[in-house]
Amino acid sequence: MQDSTARPRLDDQQRLAVETLDRSVAVVAGAGTGKTTVLVERFIALLDANPDWPITAVVAITFTESAAEEMRSRVRQRILQRISTAKGEDRRRWAEHLSRIEATRISTIHGLCSEVIRANAAAVGVDPGFQVADEASAAVLMKDALAIALRDFAGADPETGDPNAAAAQEVLTRYDRTDVEEVLLSAKQYAGLEPPPAAVDTIEAMFERAAESRIAEICASDAARDILSIDAPPAADKQGSLVLAAQASLRAAADPDIPTAEKVASLKALKFHKSYGSVKNWANEQQFQFAKDSMASLKTEIKALEDLAFDRDLEETALVLTHGWHTLIHHVLAVYEELKRRNDTLDFDDLEVKAEILLMRPDVRRRYAGREIQHVMVDEFQDTNHRQWNIAQGLAPDLMDGGVFIVGDPKQSIYAFRGADITIFKAASEQIQRAGGLIVHMNRSYRTHSALVGQLNRLFDGVMKPLPRTTRPEQFVTFDETHALTAQRESPDDHLDVQFFSVAPDGTKPKSIITEAQVIAAHIRDIVTTKSLTVIDRTTQQPRPASYGDFAVLLRSFRGNSGYFEQAFVEFGVPYVTQSGRGFYDRREIRDLIELLKALRNPSDDLALAAALHSPLFALSDVDLITLRSRGGTLYEALDEEAALQAEHESIEHPIVFAHTIFDGLCAVSGHLPADTLLLRIIAETNYLASIGRLPGGRQMRANVEKLVDIAREQRTAALPDFIAFLEVSREAEVKEAGVALDSGASVRLTTIHGSKGLEFPVVWLASVSLKSHPNNRAKVIAAESIACRMPQLAEDGSTNGSKLKSFWFTWTQQRKQDAAAAEAQRLFYVAATRARDALFISASGKDSNSLNALSEALDGAAIQTPSPPQTPHKPLEARVRVEDTGFPLAETSPAAPPPSRRRLTATDIADYGSLENADSDTERDYYHHRIARRLHADDYEPIETLTYDTENSMPSQRRIGSLVHSALLYRVDILMKDDPERAYQVIDSLVWEAGFTLSEARRMIVERVRSYLEAYAESPVARAIEQAKEVYRELPFVIERDGQLVHGKMDLVFVDHEDRWTIIDFKTDSVSDNAAAITTHARRYMLQLAVYAAALRERVGATPTAQVVYLRYPRHVVTLPPAELDRELARLKLDAIAAHFDSFSPHT
Incomplete structure (x- = not known):
């Protein structure tokens, strides 16, 4: 062993x-x-x-x-x-x-x-x-850069004599403004590319090289040799005349003295009619048939010239426009760089x-x-x-x-x-x-069994190779048999070979995809209910029937497709999880709200305000934002000015007036409201739930927003800056949570191929497979090594008439882009197929089903089964559905009861349970009972009324003072007070102001109270121990699983002394009697919570910590819990019992 x-x-x-x-x-x-x-x-x-x-x-x-x-x-x-x-x-x-x-x-x-x-x-x-700009912040900066750049060009002198500036103006004239903005907002993807060719002669030389290469291939083909071998075809015969024309064109194509463009035109002008001609005009029937077959083969070869054309006038115009786009793009990028510099931001x-x-x-x-x-x-x-x-x-x-x-x-x-x-x-x-x-x-696979590995190798051998006549051979990875995968484990006797389903080959989207999704849902349900597929259990290493949780359905992209599969799973009673690949805090609807909260904290934060205004919260368009930015100053100032102007001339319902009214009202109260109340007010006044409810995936978006309000309730005492900081810390920590969500539940996983990278599943169903690249036929600008533009043709009146012409430069660039995409499509197929441990299903639908080309041949070569798709029942069934983001699990339930899932307990839940256990009186016990019930059943309560604070005549509660002290400790104010007392005072004053206490006299009194507590804390033994520690970790997030329940939260502070002993510090803001006995008794209610912290820390770093409870009002009295006591508390901690106890609470108890 x-x-x-x-x-x-x-x-x-x-x-x-x-x-x-x-x-x-x-x-x-x-x-x-x-x-x-x-x-x-x-x-x-x-x-x-x-x-x-x-x-x-x-x-x-x-x-x-x-x-x-x-x-x-x-x-x-x-x-x-x-x-x-x-x-x-x-x-x-x-x-x-x-x-x-x-x-x-x-x-x-x-x-x-x-x-x-x-x-x-x-x-x-x-x-x-x-600061490092994430994708959202970078996008907002790019919008700013676009507005400034377009304003620059609008005010530019057209007579500068700069050909590039003139070309840029030509683009702005010839293209629709919406198209221009769409391209320029994506300017970053064109950064670092080579400039377009300087002259048309360069493009012509490229055309000639490409054309001559293809002409040489045609002339060397069997079809060309066969055509040229036909002796004296009868000129009077229709088929014979076609053959004579083909012979002449092929001989001209081989002549180096004939211009390339003429050769291409001659070959493309050839006619092909298999029904033409009469056998009696030929020497014999065999010659006649040979001629017809050879002409048919030549027609296929000449298709290689289909996209080859060169028109100098067209190329000249297209090149001017391409340089214009290049100039615009690089000016936007230059402005973007300057904005980053001003904001001390790097992307x-x-x-x-x-x-x-x-x-x-x-x-x-x-x-x-x-x-x-x-x-x-x-x-x-x-x-x-x-x-x-x-x-x-x-x-x-x-x-x-x-x-x-x-x-x-x-x-x-x-x-x-x-x-x-x-x-x-x-x-x-x-x-x-x-x-x-x-x-x-x-190359030894520890994932997949030997029979499946063998089939995959044969499949990859047929798929992974360069396309004929590719312009990007370096992008393709050819399958190398000498380094093919081998398997560590043998196949079970009843293993299932790879299966391929061709679904609705004559159908059109979306109908064919709907049919494919139904086939997949029905087949998975049948496999599970009939127990017809065996997988190897990872825990026991023993065979067992496949369950829903063993299946992963992989899509190349969710865009436009995932909803059909989700609907099919609902209809056929298949529980599923949609794995979006994004964490909870990165969901669009959550980021919208966070950006608005950041803007309310600081209205001068242009990035946050712009993101909020552009979101469904206020739904300002790009044009509205560009209008605001054109005013100069901060975005908030521009919003104020533009709203006043619009209110004079238009109705009060104008989006900018609406946005200004709501935002100003929220600013006035944001410093005084708890986070959950502020969120509820935002949602109500902007009608946000209705706005997102109409979007694709609206039900899940609504559930996500409700979850954010729940999180805010758990942080109810936090001021707005603290709550925003909490959200950002949670966003950074949720990678661990994403892993928990991924491993939970007996549900089919629906995810993208990119989302599955690095993972493995017992059974993979690769859906809607295609090895084709799908070009964007609307794109006005495309890029390979350089950019090219699709040129709009002008009507006689100078307006665009919608017809698009393609220059050779555009065609060449597009082909190189498509060839690179086709190579990546092969690699995507490899990644998807190799996620499977025990079984692999592949399906394609609609036109893709008939155009799989290399895959179809590879399937035959690998002896892949292609059974008929199972019949799909017509009657929808009740479904059990759980739709999750990669962060917090969120339930969407159809008529049938949802499957049981683990409750996610918070550290606050554990602390409240401990307080309930150790309450000193019935009144206190009722308080915690009601507090827990209210948090668990928040949906049964009416919306909380807006709260206000009379900061002139009243002081905040001791708990609120304690929260301010806690916030100050995060900023290390206790240490700052020794080194720079004036700066420390400013920090405390800022924290008090941000908490909503803006009137000077009240603020001064609160600052003094907070400072006195910090001075007492700074002299305490625990403060000295932290100051002398070898390592200190603040606001340490954690997730731990125990008794089938998940607990998540954050530890206030953890430090390691110079003897490598770990200590957890938990700050409390409670008001109790100022004596050691009373504080020790009161601290018992937090022992379960600290036991969980200790278990989480032990799991994370292998340490056996001590825990200390520090009451910020009485920091000289520290309650220490040694490891043995924490272990005893942990032994009696039954999270499943606590969860069940919580579930029994009535919301109105």
């Missing part, structure tokens, strides 16, 4: 990747081959082999934050295993690594870039306190660019490579780009010194839309090999 503290058993390929430490290594890791295990084991092996390295000397770059968290957790577990077996100095060294585990450089590329830039900010001219591209610049400087590189950093590992390397590879090399010692380890799989590169470059993996691997490094192929 293997020792649990030992390294996991590795196969030969894995061991080579882990133990080759003296050379740089590139690992090609197929799907399910244990890539993460290898990364973790190599990390540990490097620390083992280099005892003088701190843990921060090894860098691991991951693709996502969740991957970084998973790797950090697994490294922590391996270090704990080493500590358990090590002795003496070895044990001390591993304990030191554990104490610094949170400081490890296991991070995304952008997290690492941010660290490098902040440490060297002056060298690249940025403020070290810069993700900036992080990469500036980090790369820094690491090209010898002085900066010397600080990291070989000093702070000894080894760099990069995960998911197939999804990197040139800059990221340069950054990794800049941080690491030289490749020849074994400083770099990359791992990935080119077949799984599916993030081109995020800038990933498929060619980098091959180039970097060759670079490592030239530097004396090693290339390792890991």
Whole structure:
């Protein structure tokens, strides 16, 4: 039996990747081959082999934050295993690594870039306190940039003589303004591309090369040789005349002296009519039939010229417009850069660019490579780009010194839309090999059984290869049989082969997709109810019938399709989970509300206000926002001015007037209302639920908004700034919650292929599969290496008449874009198919079903079963449905009862339960009973009336004062009071003002009260212990599962002293008697809550902590709970019983 503290058993390929430490290594890791295990084991092996390295000397770059968290957790577990077996100095060294585990450089590329830039900010001219713009903030900045750029061009002098400026004006004249704004709002995707050709001659030369290449292929084809071999076709015969014309065109095509355009025109002008001609005019029937067949084959070959055309006048006009678009795009980008500079903001591209610049400087590189950093590992390397590879090399010692380890799989590169470059993996691997490094192929699958692996290999052999006449051969990954996957586990005797369903081949969308969704739902239901499919249970490793929870239905995109599948699952009684790929706090409807809250906190926050105004909360259009921005000043000032103007000339219902009225009213009360009441007022006054209810997925959006109000109720005492801070912390922490949601429930998972990356499922159904690329036929501008534009044709009156012409430059660019997309479609298919452990189903519908081309051939070559689709019942069934976001689970229930699900308890729930247990009187017991019932059954209460505070004549409650003290501690005001008392006073004053106490006399009194409490706290033993601690963590979020229930919350403060002892601090704002006995008695109500904190901390870092309760009004009396007492409390903690007790509460008790 293997020792649990030992390294996991590795196969030969894995061991080579882990133990080759003296050379740089590139690992090609197929799907399910244990890539993460290898990364973790190599990390540990490097620390083992280099005892003088701190843990921060090894860098691991991951693709996502969740991957970084998973790797950090697994490294922590391996270090704990080493500590358990090590002795003496070895044990001390591993304990030191554990104490610094949170400081490890296991991070995304952008997290690492941010660290490098902040440490060297002056060298690249940025403020070290810069903020990183997420996608939403960057989009708002881009809207600002667009408004300014268009205003610049509107006021530009048309007689400047600058041809590019004139071309830009031509674009603004020739294209609809909406189209212009749509392209320019996406300007970032065109950044860094090559400029368009300078002259039409360059395009003509490209046309000639492309045309001559295709003409040469035609002339070398069997069809051409057959046509030319026909001797003396009868000219009087209709078919014979066609053959003679074809012979003449083919001979001309081979003549180097004839212009290319003439050759193309001649070949494209050929006529093909198989019914023409009479056999009596030919030498014999065989010659006649041969001629007809050869002409039919030639017709197919000449289709290769279909999109080839060159018209100099058209190209001249198109090139002018392309340069105009190029000028507009780059002006918008220049304004965008300036706005970021003014706001001390960097986006993700900036992080990469500036980090790369820094690491090209010898002085900066010397600080990291070989000093702070000894080894760099990069995960998911197939999804990197040139800059990221340069950054990794800049941080690491030289490749020849074994400083770099990359791992990935080119077949799984599916993030081109995020800038990933498929060619980098091959180039970097060759670079490592030239530097004396090693290339390792890991191809043993620990996921999929042998029969399925064999079928997949045969399928990939037919699918993964370059398309004929592709313009982008470098984008395709050809399947290599020598490195095909092998299986670690044998197939069960009753395994199911891959099955393919062709559904409604003659149907049109959306009807065919609806039929396909019904087929899938019905088939999954039949499999589960008849127990006709066996899977291997991951826990017991024994076969069992497949359940709904074993199935994952994967779509290439949710756009326009997911609703049909959700409806089908409802109709056929299949419980399902929609895995959206976004966390709760990143949902559009939640971000809308958070942005409005941020704008209410600070009306001068233009980014937040613009996002809120553009959302369904106020529904201002892009035109409205551009109108506001054109006024100058802050957006709030512009809103005020424009609303006054509109009110004079238009009805009060004008959107800008409505937005101004509502926003001003909310501003007036936002400092005085609890967060939940403020949210309810926002929702009511903007009619937000009705607005989002009409959108696709409106029911789930409404449920999400209601969940946010519930969360606000749990934070009811928090002032608006504190609540916003809580939401942002929760957003960062919810990656862990997403993992919990993903693993829960006996429901079919509906997700995208991108959302499934890195995961595995017993049974995968790959739906609506297609290997085609689908170009956007509306796009006015497209891009490959450079941009090209679809040129509108002008009518006689100068207006656009809707007809679109395509220049050769546009056609060429579009073909290159489509070829790259087709290559990625093959890789998407590979990723989707390799998610399956036990069984794989594939289906296609409508026209895609008949045009699968390579897939159809590959299916035949792999002997894939193509059974008839099951009959779908006509009568809808009652369904059990649970629709979840990747954050908090949200229920949408059809007529049948929903399946049981775990209650999500909060730390507040546990504290209230403890207070209920330890209440001193019936009155106090009734208070907590009512408080719990009210929170659990909030929907049974009428909306809370708007609250107001008379800040001039009344002081806040002691609990509110305690909350202000708590907020001040987060800002380290207790420490600031010693170093800079005046600055500390300003911070407290700001916190009190933001809490809604704006009148000067009341505010001064409250500030003094808060300061007196902070002074007492600063002199307390616990404050001194925290100040002397080795490590301090504030507002530490957690999620823990126990007794089938989930508990989530955050710990106020955790610190580690210099003897590596962990202590949890829980601040309380209660008012009790100021004596040690009374405080100790009162603190008992919080022991269950602290026991949960201790269990969560033990699970997270392996520590056995002490807990301390600190009453902020009486900080000298600290109640300490040693580990043994916490363990006793944990032993009596029955979360399922607490949940059941809560469920029994009546809302009006």
